[in-house]
Amino acid sequence: MTAIFSGSFDPVTIGHIDIIRRFFEIWPQERLIVAVSENPGKSGFFLIEQRLEQVARAVKEFPRATVERAQGLIAQFAKTHNASFIIRGIRDDADAHMELAHARHNRILSGIETVFIPSSPEHSIVSSTAVRNIAVAGGDASWMLPECVRCDIVLSKQR
Numbered sequence: 001m002t003a004i005f006s007g008s009f010d011p012v013t014i015g016h017i018d019i020i021r022r023f024f025e026i027w028p029q030e031r032l033i034v035a036v037s038e039n040p041g042k043s044g045f046f047l048i049e050q051r052l053e054q055v056a057r058a059v060k061e062f063p064r065a066t067v068e069r070a071q072g073l074i075a076q077f078a079k080t081h082n083a084s085f086i087i088r089g090i091r092d093d094a095d096a097h098m099e100l101a102h103a104r105h106n107r108i109l110s111g112i113e114t115v116f117i118p119s120s121p122e123h124s125i126v127s128s129t130a131v132r133n134i135a136v137a138g139g140d141a142s143w144m145l146p147e148c149v150r151c152d153i154v155l156s157k158q159r
Helices: 014-025 048-058 076-081 091-109 128-136 145-159
Strands: 002-007 031-037 065-070 083-089 113-118
Touching: 002 014, 014 031, 014 083, 014 113, 031 048, 048 065, 048 091, 048 128, 048 145, 076 083, 076 113, 076 145, 091 113
Parallel strands: 002 031, 002 083, 031 065, 083 113
Antiparallel strands: none
8 A cells, every 4th residue: 555645845844754653653564655746836945856855864764655756736646656545734723624625626636535644732833834934034943843954944044
């Protein structure tokens, strides 16, 4: 069985890694494709190539996880990769509302179901958007990042 965990991962956070870790706690023998996508509705903090490399470093501890670039609809990506389902993390009611609509679209488009994994309470305020906003304002968002990508944020602030 293969599952897809998609996102822009701009940048990858400890919340993302927590969802991946918990996926493997539930399905230890399954394969997870972390699909890094470009979101046309967001201006990127990191280039797609940088995000692919960052996510690859962050998931290195999970031998059954691979990282791929996703273009177009995630429903089509999942279908092309013969995925059994898509996983999504949910932090709060706003996430649940948005992700439920996306899950319905994906099911209509591809027949693939979405499985929701609620964030751990300590990660409920962690988001890539918060990391970007704090970093741009000169603050320290390193506590929201896997150790292996913290230096990337410091370097990006020096640009």
